[in-house]
Amino acid sequence: MLQFISGRRVAVATEQASEFQRRGLLIILSSPSGVGKTTLARKLVEWDSAIKTSISSTTRKPRDGERDGREYYFTSTEEFAADIKAGRFLEHAKVFGHYYGTPHSFVETWFSRRHDVLFDIDWQGGSQLRNSKYGEYTVSIFVLPPSIPELARRLRARGRDSERMLKERMELCRDEIGHWTEYDFVLVNKNLDVVLNQIKTIVTSERLKRKHQTGLGSFVDSLYGQLEAG
Numbered sequence: 001m002l003q004f005i006s007g008r009r010v011a012v013a014t015e016q017a018s019e020f021q022r023r024g025l026l027i028i029l030s031s032p033s034g035v036g037k038t039t040l041a042r043k044l045v046e047w048d049s050a051i052k053t054s055i056s057s058t059t060r061k062p063r064d065g066e067r068d069g070r071e072y073y074f075t076s077t078e079e080f081a082a083d084i085k086a087g088r089f090l091e092h093a094k095v096f097g098h099y100y101g102t103p104h105s106f107v108e109t110w111f112s113r114r115h116d117v118l119f120d121i122d123w124q125g126g127s128q129l130r131n132s133k134y135g136e137y138t139v140s141i142f143v144l145p146p147s148i149p150e151l152a153r154r155l156r157a158r159g160r161d162s163e164r165m166l167k168e169r170m171e172l173c174r175d176e177i178g179h180w181t182e183y184d185f186v187l188v189n190k191n192l193d194v195v196l197n198q199i200k201t202i203v204t205s206e207r208l209k210r211k212h213q214t215g216l217g218s219f220v221d222s223l224y225g226q227l228e229a230g
């Protein structure tokens with residue numbers, strides 16, 4: 001806000017330093033499947049409604065309980081190819097034999113409203129996002145399993161995959177884990193609540209980075225204004 005102080009027009013602080021306007025973050029969450037990424041993503045959104053989960057398009061079939069437009073936009077391979085051609089994806093990749101892609105539109109809408117967008121995507125998508133026009137706004141988090149036997153146990157307990165599929169997931173886990181060094185933060189999910197708190201800490205401190213706090217410049221100007229006004 002601008003006010004006259006001692007005959008000079010200066011910006012006056014109207015907000016506490018911790019409440020400045022800020023840019024949104026693009027939070028990339030990756031892990032091998034079975035590590036708890038989907039639960040973590042859900043709990044993170046419950047924690048703070050400023051975080052919106054990006055809804056991807058996929059060519060895989062819906063699982064029981066999944067709804068079109070909620071977990072994913074379920075689409076055909078032809079439609080997916082047409083969307084790629086039309087440049088509708090910010091990133092896309094083939095995972096477990098199916099195509100997955102992040103539509104531009106969702107990110108543009110929420111990011112322009114200064115919301116954070118959370119991406120539950122694989123390492124290929126993470127890498128494409130980091131190299132996109134949003135690169136400087138990304139923070140990437142990779143979650144590792146506490147051990148391979150524990151990961152296998154968790155995958156079996158889900159009861160979603162055949163033995164062949166489980167074997168395939170474990171093979172892909174090797175590929176996925178190989179990309180851990182590309183991420184800003186690497187966490188080990190021994191305990192879901194601990195990891196969730198670690199992610200909250202990461203998001204909170206990332207938001208406070210100078211480059212994300214767009215209101216800081218005018219606040220500092222207002223401090224100068226107040227100094228000059230005595």
Ligand code: 5GP
Nearest residue numbers: 056092093095100101102120121122124125
């Ligand atoms: P699921 O089919 O089990 O929901 O997801 C399989 C894998 O695809 C997960 O590792 C998930 O993070 C990843 N995935 C989901 N959506 C996207 C997306 O839009 N882009 C990319 N690159 N990966 C995705």
